[in-house]
Amino acid sequence: MxxxxxxxxxxxxxxxxxxxxxxxxxxxxxxxxxxxxxxxxxxxxxxxxxxxxxxxxxxxxxxxxxxxRVGDAPVAHLNQVSHSVPMLSIDNTYSREELTAYFDRTEKLLRETSTDDEPIEWVMEYKIDGVAASIRYESGTMQMALTRGNGSVGDDITHNIRTIRDLPLKTATDDAPAILEVRGEVYMTNSDLADLNLRTTADGGEAYKNTRNVTAGTIRLLDPAIAAERNLRFFCHGVGETQGLKATNHIEFLDEVGALGIPPTPHVQLLKNSKAALDAVALLEEEMPDLPFEVDGIVFKVNDFAQREKLGIRSKSPRWLIAYKFERYEAVTKLESISVQVGKTGTITPVAHLTPVDIADTTVSRASLHNADEIERLDVREGDTVVVEKAGKIIPKVVRVEKHFRKGDPPKWEFPTQCPQCNTPLVRDEGGVYIRCPSPSCPAQLRQRLIYFGSRPGMDIDGLGEEVVDLLISHDLVRGYADLYRLTSQQVSDLVWPKKRKGKDGAMIEVAFGNANAEKLIKGIDESRSRGLARVLSSISIRHVGPRVASVLTQEYGSVPELSNASVEDLAEVHEIGEAIAISVHEFFASDFGRELMMQFADAGVKLTEPKAERPDDGHPIAGKAIVVTGTLKHYKRDEIKKLIQSFGGRASGSISKKTDYLVAGEKAGSKLAKAKELGVKVLTEDEFKAMVE
Known part of the structure; x- marks a missing residue:
């Protein structure tokens, strides 16, 4: 005993x-x-x-x-079917520290289970707040759909899944795998929920609280006609049993199912390592407010299927993925009015003015409506009752209109056609959703630009806050960045600005700026002259150019003349600089505004140079060289030759430009070979390259 x-x-x-x-x-x-x-x-x-x-x-x-276990028992009124491959859940965390620890553990485990020193590529995607489902196709025809259930056995919901219009009953191509089980999320958009609630309450029913609740109930209904009316949707983000799948990693899998007509999960990012994955969290967080569906976190997955096999699974969840979740808070309030504000790059952003409401211990009275398409999608109107959400540290957003509370038929809100500050006709980004004021002299843009210019991420000018910017603009002392460097203490100290008086009445009184404030401001401006070209570029609101992009650019082009003479192709060739950034930078330096501004900075004594990054040089012939590989290779796989180039200090690039040092041309080399000859780039055969590195 x-x-x-x-x-x-x-x-x-x-x-x-x-x-x-x-x-x-x-x-x-x-x-x-x-x-x-x-x-x-x-x-x-x-x-x-x-x-x-x-x-x-x-x-x-x-x-x-x-x-x-993974979930709960299937509901009794639906047939229960065993999953051919267990449908596991996802381990999760709410902490960046725990997320970092997970990456470290996973990479260590892979090193212990592999003889090769394999880097892990990570895939980052939204965690859609819907209901998990597994859908089985055989020879391209939908055969069965199951809920997760307890992970081993799920409910047969085929009759309802067949009503989802964005899911094909037969795949778009005839070369589908013999067996393909796609796992993903059944969900409903916020606008569809608003329309459903309007219909439901009109018939005397009770409104649904959120998209997940109505989705969970709908997929378990016995009558598919009701499910068809509710406009459910599906995103594929995983795989179950397969026979004949070509993909060897997650990105290839999403491409393959997309080609079959099955909607893959959107906004997926492929990151080269865990550090890049951690840095990229903000990218998806920035896009969250524009999404028409609900998300409750971000999922990170190992991209390579073979690495997933080596990492294996726990009893409840795979070791190769994790969800980084954030808590969501919601409140219902009234949208009193809509206005627009002009950003530092001219973006016109509609703003909802709300009856103040408490969300997550803060009082919210304003929320961004983001863009004209979002207003159209929400069908939001002044006077509407709206659901406002705050997720994690993200700014409040209007997620849904409670249309069943709408009285009458209020007019739709019309997006302005002219800038509210300078009356310049507004333009929409080509192929984009944002509408902008294109005038570089717009006073509203000037205000926002000067505020950012003086901020800590900008030129870090002590004393140049919002109130001081407003004061300088109102007295017509500053019409652009360079005007700051012409200010004198005497000019500023004599200014008078309105301030709110302390006390119960809080009346506005006029106060002199004074010598002490003036000297502090001028000193801060003087000190900013020596910040360097990278800080200047990241501070003057060039589209797509922040501190990181500016640093990368100036390591390659250390002066204004060098940047001005660089073509779009040259700029795009720089590591981490894509075509969109290259076009934006080139257009700025080619514009009258950009050229004039750089001359004004130079005249004001602002430092416009930056030390270039030292290229590695260990005596090896390819150290520091930009090398492009094209054609069919006989000695190397494509990823092997890229790693080899990098191991000797070279830079493996994907496109030819004047800055390319060598083109390694295998068999059937095509347009890149022709362009290399046109630009005078030295061409190496694969054997010549092999001899060079050996």
Whole structure:
């Protein structure tokens, strides 16, 4: 018999049982009733506490514990079918520190399970807030669709999935794999929910609270006619059983299913390493407000399928992916009016003015509506009742109009056709969603540009805040960046500005700027003259040019004349600089505004040079050289030759320009070979390159 010391204490056993009962109750509400009772964060905390207690007291572990399964039992009124490949869930975290630790663990584990020093490429994509489903195609024809269920057995929802209009009943091409199970998310857009609620309440029903709840209920309905009316959608983001799949990594898989007519998950980013993945989180966060569907996090996946196999799975989730989640907060309020503001690059942004409402311990009275397309998609009008969301640290956004509360038929809000500040006709970005004021002398743009110019990420001018910018503009002392460097202490100290008086009445009074403030401002401006060309470029609001891009550019082109003489092709050739950035930079330096501004800075004594990055030079003939590879190779695979170039200090590039040092031409070399000859780039055969590196 075990001794008393071997018996579990009553408190851990009691707490474990309490947690199991509560998590089972929450699972039933979430998966079966589609009425979640707590936030994802609170649920994950309860599950984490249970797992920790079971790890500490292994004798209390039980095969029916919520930590041992993926989901809950299928609902009774639908047929239950076994998954051919288990449909696991995703491990998650709410912390950047835990996300970093996960990347480190995964890379270490792969090194331990592989004889090769394999770098991990990461895929980053949105975690769509919908309902997971697995859809099976055989020889290109949809055969069955299942819910996740408990991960091993799911509900047969084929009759409802067949009503999803963006999913093909038969794939778009005839060369589909013999068996293809795609896993993904069934979801509903915010605008479709608004229309559904309008119809539901008109018939005397109760409005649905969010898109996930209505989606979870809809896919389990017995009548597919009702599901068809609700306009569900699907994004594919994973794979189950396959026979004949060509893809060897996730990006290829998304391309392959997209070619078959199955919608792949959007806005996917491929990152070369974990550091790039961490740095890129902000890219998806910036796009979040423009999305027509709900997301509750960002998913990171190992791109390569072979590496996934080596990493394997835990009992509940694969080791090769993780979700970085953020808590969402919502509130309902009234949209009182819509106005527009002009940004530093001329972007016209519509702003919703709201009846103040508390969201996540902050009072929200304004929210961005982002662009004209977003207003059209939401069908938002002044006076509407709206749902406002704040996710993580993201600024508040209007996600949905509660159309069933709309009284009458208020007029649609019309986007202005002229700049509200300078009356210049507005233009829409070619192929884009943003509408801009194209005038570089627009006073609203000037204000925003000067504020950013003086900020810490800009030229870091002490004393040049919003109020001082407004003061200088109102007295017509500053009409552009270079005017700052012509200011004197006397000019500024004599200015009078309106300030709010302290006390109960808070009346506005006029206050002299004064000598102390003036000297502080002029000193800050003088000190900024020596910041260098990279800081100048990132501070003057050239589209697509921030601190990182400016630094990369000036490491290659260390002066204004060099940048001015560079072609679009030359600029695009620089590592990390793509065509869009290259066009923007070239247009700026070719414009009258850009040339005049650089001359004004030079006359004002602003430093317009930057030390170039030293190219590696260990005596090897390809160190520091830009090398392009084209054609069919016999000695190397394409990724092998690129790694070889980099290992000797060279730069493997994808396009030919005047800055290319060598073109390595294999068999069937085409347009790149012709362009290299046209530009006078030295061409090497594969054997000549092999001799050079050896």
């Amino acid at each position: 075990p001794s008393d010391s071997d018996q579990p204490s009553s408190k851990p056993a009691q707490r474990i049982e309490e947690l199991r009962r509560e998590i089972r109750r929450l699972d039933h509400l979430y998966y079966i009733e589609a009425t979640p009772a707590v936030s994802d964060l609170e649920y994950d905390r309860l599950l984490g506490e249970l797992k920790q207690l079971e790890d500490q007291h292994p004798q209390l572990q039980s095969p029916d514990s919520p930590t041992m």
